[in-house]
Amino acid sequence: MTNQPASGDEGTPDGYQPPSYIPPRGSQPVPPGVPYGQPPQYVQPPAYGQQPGPYGTAYGQPSYYGTPYGAPPEPKGLSIASLCCGIAVFLGLGIFILPQIAAVVLGHLALLREPAGRGLAIAGLVLGYLGLALTAIVLTFALAAIFAAANAGYGY
Numbered sequence: 001m002t003n004q005p006a007s008g009d010e011g012t013p014d015g016y017q018p019p020s021y022i023p024p025r026g027s028q029p030v031p032p033g034v035p036y037g038q039p040p041q042y043v044q045p046p047a048y049g050q051q052p053g054p055y056g057t058a059y060g061q062p063s064y065y066g067t068p069y070g071a072p073p074e075p076k077g078l079s080i081a082s083l084c085c086g087i088a089v090f091l092g093l094g095i096f097i098l099p100q101i102a103a104v105v106l107g108h109l110a111l112l113r114e115p116a117g118r119g120l121a122i123a124g125l126v127l128g129y130l131g132l133a134l135t136a137i138v139l140t141f142a143l144a145a146i147f148a149a150a151n152a153g154y155g156y
Contacts, residue, residue: 078110079117079124086127094131103128 085103093099107125110117 074114074116076110076114076117076120078106079114079120082106082110082124082128083120084124086124086131089127089131094135097132097135100128100131100135103131 082103085099085106088094088099089103103124107121107128110121110124114121
């Protein structure tokens, strides 16, 4: 009966001391080899031009290789302008030749300068070239109708 725990002591072995420091939830785990209760030592980041270790960089610092999540999006201004001009061709502004030319020029510039807006630039190019083709066809038929009307006699 001497090995029985006293009341209120159930399950606590002799000589056990509770930990003096309990890390808060969500904190970084202590790496192996660091004595308990001491902060981990500062780790020098890799020198410029060297790849980080196999587990990323120390303490979750942003990596300089690749695009981090917080990076601003790449500009797509030329691509959007090309697409807007291509749409404007079919909204009635195509009777002037300017939106077609603007859509084609801006689309080609966007393909050269903005790799992130490639899809928008291609859509602007397609709409611009379709607008140019339709304008050429409409002008050809209009000129043919004018010449046919001018050469036709009244037949009285």
